Amino acid sequence: MAELGFEDKVAIVTGAGGGLGQQHALLLASRGARVVVNDLGVSVTGESPDNSPAEAVARQIRDHGGDAVADTTSIASAEGGQALVQRALDTYGRIDIVVNNAGILRDVLFDDMTSDQLDPLIDVHLKGTFFVTRPAWIAMRKQGYGRVVNTTSAAGLLGTAKKSNYGAVKGGILGLTRVLAAEGAPHNIKVNAIAPFAMTRMLTHSMDSSADAVDLDPAVMEMMEGFMRKLDPALVSPVVAFLAHEQCPVSGEVYTVGGGQVSQFFIGRTQGYYNPALSVEDVRDHLEQIRDRTGYTVPADPGEESAQLFASIAGGSSLTPG
Ligand code: NAI
Numbered sequence: 001m002a003e004l005g006f007e008d009k010v011a012i013v014t015g016a017g018g019g020l021g022q023q024h025a026l027l028l029a030s031r032g033a034r035v036v037v038n039d040l041g042v043s044v045t046g047e048s049p050d051n052s053p054a055e056a057v058a059r060q061i062r063d064h065g066g067d068a069v070a071d072t073t074s075i076a077s078a079e080g081g082q083a084l085v086q087r088a089l090d091t092y093g094r095i096d097i098v099v100n101n102a103g104i105l106r107d108v109l110f111d112d113m114t115s116d117q118l119d120p121l122i123d124v125h126l127k128g129t130f131f132v133t134r135p136a137w138i139a140m141r142k143q144g145y146g147r148v149v150n151t152t153s154a155a156g157l158l159g160t161a162k163k164s165n166y167g168a169v170k171g172g173i174l175g176l177t178r179v180l181a182a183e184g185a186p187h188n189i190k191v192n193a194i195a196p197f198a199m200t201r202m203l204t205h206s207m208d209s210s211a212d213a214v215d216l217d218p219a220v221m222e223m224m225e226g227f228m229r230k231l232d233p234a235l236v237s238p239v240v241a242f243l244a245h246e247q248c249p250v251s252g253e254v255y256t257v258g259g260g261q262v263s264q265f266f267i268g269r270t271q272g273y274y275n276p277a278l279s280v281e282d283v284r285d286h287l288e289q290i291r292d293r294t295g296y297t298v299p300a301d302p303g304e305e306s307a308q309l310f311a312s313i314a315g316g317s318s319l320t321p322g
Contacts (some may be wrong), residue, residue: 004245006033010092011244012084014038014132015102017053019200020151020233024099025057027237028244029066033097036088037061038071045206046104046120049074051175075102076123081131089139097244098136098174099149105202107162107209112263114203118165129176137180137189146189148246150177153208154195154256157265162209174254181252182301190251192243195265197258198233230259252300269297269305274312 006028016025017039037058041050054070061068066093071087073080088095104124106117115275133148142145155163156170173193197203207228214258216224239257242248254265270293273286283290 009033009096011097012036013099021101021302023234023237024240029061034067040074075128110164121165124221126172148191149243150193152193193254195256196236199231235260
């Protein structure tokens with residue numbers, strides 16, 4: 001089988017000055033993509049901007065014979081997103097791929113969450129994904145082609161302590177991915193997301209912060225650290241590159257990936273319980289049936305979900321004539 005290449009394709013990777021984004025940018029560039037390496041060069045918590053990480057990664061790509069420019073704009077504003085996309089258009093004349101990867105953390109228990117911890121997370125992760133994707137979308141629609149890869153998170157989607165801000169924005173990115181997949185379908189724009197797991201400074205920071213929340217046994221910690229060492233960020237990038245490729249057949253999907261293991265996250269619907277005179281006590285008494293995953297379905301869209309709901313109602317005795 002032929003290798004998957006990105007000749008003639010232009011990609012923006014946000015937060016590509018280190019960690020996962022750097023690996024995504026390196027892989028895309030090594031397969032022929034021209035890459036705009038965006039990074040504000042901030043700390044894990046979003047402080048002390050520095051131009052050097054983006055410049056170093058762009059240089060690394062060029063030193064290996066690839067084509068890349070550095071961009072040090074913050075994607076946390078509409079003007080920043082617009083400027084970044086304009087940079088790609090001015091430099092390379094088109095934009096085919098957006099990898100929304102930039103991110104920060106400000107972990108704190110919900111009781112102590114202030115707007116200082118919440119607003120920057122919303123601005124960078126959720127609004128940042130909007131701010132970069134929207135101007136790129138306009139160009140993608142005009143050319144009838146585009147690929148967007150968003151970054152969500154298992155910690156956000158499945159829920160973990162001290163991350164209500166992060167969970168809220170990563171959940172928002174899931175919803176955005178699904179809606180954009182629906183809107184992009186007629187224009188050959190595919191939009192998917194990854195929930196990565198990789199040993200980066202962000203993961204180290206997260207582990208340090210959860211270690212104070214849960215007092216882990218040192219032996220368990222040691223075993224965890226052994227697994228963590230296998231989580232090379234470069235093992236996440238093949239999924240990003242595939243989702244960014246012309247041959248990607250899927251849209252609106254989420255893949256959880258770490259250390260070479262790739263799986264799909266999906267939203268399932270149980271067969272459930274139907275009663276046209278549903279009461280509070282019915283919910284209590286049938287909770288097991290409501291939660292029973294036997295024969296669950298995975299509705300592709302709200303239309304399919306409501307068709308399943310209407311099928312239950314239509315099959316119900318209350319609607320039987322006479
Ligand atoms: P990282 O901290 O190494 O990289 C994040 C990059 O984003 C940094 O280089 C930072 O300078 C950049 N950045 C932050 N704010 C920016 C802004 N306003 N404009 C432009 N660049 C900005 O972290 P890592 O681990 O590589 O994370 C990448 C993405 O993956 C994030 O969205 C994160 O939430 C997500 N993720 C990572 C996981 C992991 O296991 N490492 C787990 C789940 C999700």
